[in-house]
Amino acid sequence: MAVRLKDIARDLGVSVVTVSKVLRNHSDISDETRDRVLKRMKELNYRPNLAARALVTGRSFSVGLVVPDLVHPFFAEVAKGLSKILRKKGYSLLIASSEEDPELEQQELDMMLARRVDALVVASAQWTVESFRRIEEQKTPYVLIDRQFAGLAANFVGVDDEAVGALATSHLIEQGCSRIAHIRGPELSTGLGRLEGYRRALAKHGLAPLPGYVVMGRSVDNLSDTSGHEAMLRLLELQPRPDGVFCYNDPTAMGAMKAILDGGLRVPEDVAVIGAGNVNYAGLLRVPLSSIDQHSDSIGERAGKLALSLVESKTAVRPRTVLLDPGLVVRASSARA
Amino acid sequence: MAVRLKDIARDLGVSVVTVSKVLRNHSDISDETRDRVLKRMKELNYRPNLAARALVTGRSFSVGLVVPDLVHPFFAEVAKGLSKILRKKGYSLLIASSEEDPELEQQELDMMLARRVDALVVASAQWTVESFRRIEEQKTPYVLIDRQFAGLAANFVGVDDEAVGALATSHLIEQGCSRIAHIRGPELSTGLGRLEGYRRALAKHGLAPLPGYVVMGRSVDNLSDTSGHEAMLRLLELQPRPDGVFCYNDPTAMGAMKAILDGGLRVPEDVAVIGAGNVNYAGLLRVPLSSIDQHSDSIGERAGKLALSLVESKTAVRPRTVLLDPGLVVRASSARA
DNA sequence: TTGAAAGCGGTACCAA
DNA sequence: TTGGTACCGCTTTCAA
Numbered sequence: 001m002a003v004r005l006k007d008i009a010r011d012l013g014v015s016v017v018t019v020s021k022v023l024r025n026h027s028d029i030s031d032e033t034r035d036r037v038l039k040r041m042k043e044l045n046y047r048p049n050l051a052a053r054a055l056v057t058g059r060s061f062s063v064g065l066v067v068p069d070l071v072h073p074f075f076a077e078v079a080k081g082l083s084k085i086l087r088k089k090g091y092s093l094l095i096a097s098s099e100e101d102p103e104l105e106q107q108e109l110d111m112m113l114a115r116r117v118d119a120l121v122v123a124s125a126q127w128t129v130e131s132f133r134r135i136e137e138q139k140t141p142y143v144l145i146d147r148q149f150a151g152l153a154a155n156f157v158g159v160d161d162e163a164v165g166a167l168a169t170s171h172l173i174e175q176g177c178s179r180i181a182h183i184r185g186p187e188l189s190t191g192l193g194r195l196e197g198y199r200r201a202l203a204k205h206g207l208a209p210l211p212g213y214v215v216m217g218r219s220v221d222n223l224s225d226t227s228g229h230e231a232m233l234r235l236l237e238l239q240p241r242p243d244g245v246f247c248y249n250d251p252t253a254m255g256a257m258k259a260i261l262d263g264g265l266r267v268p269e270d271v272a273v274i275g276a277g278n279v280n281y282a283g284l285l286r287v288p289l290s291s292i293d294q295h296s297d298s299i300g301e302r303a304g305k306l307a308l309s310l311v312e313s314k315t316a317v318r319p320r321t322v323l324l325d326p327g328l329v330v331r332a333s334s335a336r337a
Numbered sequence: 338m339a340v341r342l343k344d345i346a347r348d349l350g351v352s353v354v355t356v357s358k359v360l361r362n363h364s365d366i367s368d369e370t371r372d373r374v375l376k377r378m379k380e381l382n383y384r385p386n387l388a389a390r391a392l393v394t395g396r397s398f399s400v401g402l403v404v405p406d407l408v409h410p411f412f413a414e415v416a417k418g419l420s421k422i423l424r425k426k427g428y429s430l431l432i433a434s435s436e437e438d439p440e441l442e443q444q445e446l447d448m449m450l451a452r453r454v455d456a457l458v459v460a461s462a463q464w465t466v467e468s469f470r471r472i473e474e475q476k477t478p479y480v481l482i483d484r485q486f487a488g489l490a491a492n493f494v495g496v497d498d499e500a501v502g503a504l505a506t507s508h509l510i511e512q513g514c515s516r517i518a519h520i521r522g523p524e525l526s527t528g529l530g531r532l533e534g535y536r537r538a539l540a541k542h543g544l545a546p547l548p549g550y551v552v553m554g555r556s557v558d559n560l561s562d563t564s565g566h567e568a569m570l571r572l573l574e575l576q577p578r579p580d581g582v583f584c585y586n587d588p589t590a591m592g593a594m595k596a597i598l599d600g601g602l603r604v605p606e607d608v609a610v611i612g613a614g615n616v617n618y619a620g621l622l623r624v625p626l627s628s629i630d631q632h633s634d635s636i637g638e639r640a641g642k643l644a645l646s647l648v649e650s651k652t653a654v655r656p657r658t659v660l661l662d663p664g665l666v667v668r669a670s671s672a673r674a
Numbered sequence: 675t676t677g678a679a680a681g682c683g684g685t686a687c688c689a690a
Numbered sequence: 691t692t693g694g695t696a697c698c699g700c701t702t703t704c705a706a
Binding site: 351352353354355358365366367370389391392393394395 | 691692693694697698699700
């Protein structure tokens with residue numbers, strides 16, 4: 001069915017080895033033979049069987065990406081940035097979604113290891129580091145993105161989450177807010193880091209943390225607009241009421257804004273709002289949303305480059321951490337000054 | 338490095354064949370042997386080398402997906418739906434983005450064919466059907482999604498684009514609009530179908546097409562909010578001014594709404610707006626956007642099921658077309674009644 | 675410059 | 691119930 005090296009060799013009366021060498025641009029082939037082979041390859045529309053090649057070389061020229069949710073704009077952008085880098089180098093991209101389920105993630109990781117991907121890029125939903133030990137056993141290099149793990153010396157690419165929290169909170173303070181609440185994220189490095197940055201910024205500006213001003217939505221990323229809405233309703237009942245809110249991510253902030261506006265209050269005059277992630281439609285909302293840009297596509301690109309460098313260097317190198325500086329994007333939702 | 342069948346066989350003093358049979362649940366193995374083998378497999382954390390298996394069986398248990406833009410919510414949702422189906426059946430998903438570039442798409446398709454994917458799912462940016470002929474030569478089953486090609490008898494899963502256009506336009510008419518404009522999409526089946534549905538609905542309700550009322554943005558999907566904005570500005574200069582606009586997709590509609598609101602007009606009182614695609618943040622916009630739902634995730638699922646059924650059935654079946662009925666989602670941007 | 679032989683890690687077939 | 695042998699399509703090594 002599919003054309004094989006053997007077919008071309010037979011047609012031309014040369015050996016399989018010769019054809020294989022032409023395929024890989026070996027120098028020890030006469031120009032004449034090379035031309036004949038290339039011509040025939042083109043005629044027959046030959047495509048090398050990469051599974052066969054992978055089997056003998058031990059390299060699949062593929063990289064696996066596992067994320068909690070493909071539809072989340074952040075991960076979609078990561079995937080895009082990653083695929084761009086891989087394509088340049090002739091690698092393919094295997095993608096799996098864990099749906100925030102650690103068990104499912106484990107299965108997908110196993111599948112990718114069975115496929116002998118050359119490297120893995122993972123935004124993990126795990127609570128333990130066991131999965132990563134298993135990856136390490138296989139000697140498959142991996143790069144964590146977005147979410148870090150305490151006690152795991154692994155390659156990591158992501159935004160500096162403490163800086164995200166500090167940048168957002170400082171911005172609200174500079175806009176004249178003095179009672180700043182935080183709708184926090186889950187118990188992961190992202191949520192914890194942003195919370196810590198929020199606290200640090202308050203302290204730095206001499207603002208005391210107010211009771212009940214940090215609330216958590218009930219749900220994970222894919223439902224965070226609902227949870228942001230609910231969390232904001234709780235914040236609006238407080239006395240005194242917050243005059244600024246830093247939200248863990250943009251969907252949360254969108255839900256929060258909806259709650260504020262529906263309650264007859266104004267954004268940013270009564271309550272200023274800032275999110276994080278800078279999703280690409282943030283500017284088109286009911287009130288354009290200020291946000292902290294976390295350079296999603298750069299994360300994909302950097303993770304890709306790092307992963308490929310690990311593949312190239314045979315020798316085990318010690319894990320590297322790439323921490324990107326977040327950027328402040330001011331839009332109407334926080335512009336009071 | 339990685340554990341092989343051979344290692345397990347040696348450890349247990351049985352043959353490779355026996356171990357292989359246990360791996361695949363063959364019945365002709367004694368319970369005792371089976372247990373010993375399974376035990377050892379677990380101990381060593383054995384994972385079959387799928388590249389090797391693919392080579393001998395001719396089946397890779399992988400499916401390739403090629404889309405124009407991973408970040409576009411429609412394609413992200415398609416990918417999610419597809420991956421869900423594939424995971425259930427033990428298949429992996431290879432994803433590539435063509436960035437709307439036919440040449441790049443061709444390269445990615447070639448790469449996937451070289452990897453011997455069992456089937457392909459493609460939202461194509463091609464202008465010609467040549468690529469598909471090449472896929473057919475390899476006997477790799479493929480399913481087109483979203484965009485159809487005239488003169489190509491291929492499997493297709495997508496929304497009924499004429500119905501999309503007709504549904505949106507009829508809705509605006511029912512809301513009392515009588516001068517309905519259309520910001521149309523590109524010269525692809527999606528854009529053309531929606532335009533045709535728009536015309537049909539106008540005719541059906543006895544409304545004459547007005548000169549200049551159909552305009553085209555200059556750009557493709559990923560920039561369509563800008564192009565929607567620009568196109569709307571042109572529409573607003575017309576005399577008489579439109580009182581309703583059906584936009585090719587939601588980003589276009591978001592750009593159009595911005596132009597209307599920035600011009601001091603009201604949505605929907607002065608101009609009603611409806612988009613298509615029903616992106617998941619449509620409800621959170623400055624004015625919540627009415628839209629036509631095209632069941633993005635169903636498209637992924639249906640395409641996946643169709644692709645797998647093609648893989649299973651050895652015999653060539655004649656191409657099937659799955660046309661999904663669009664759904665109307667009314668929000669504030671078109672609610673005048 | 676060319677090619678024969680071995681082997682990558684599995685599976686299929688058939689004999690023991 | 692078990693296993694020997696051939697082979698999937700390609701690369702590697704080494705001899706001609």
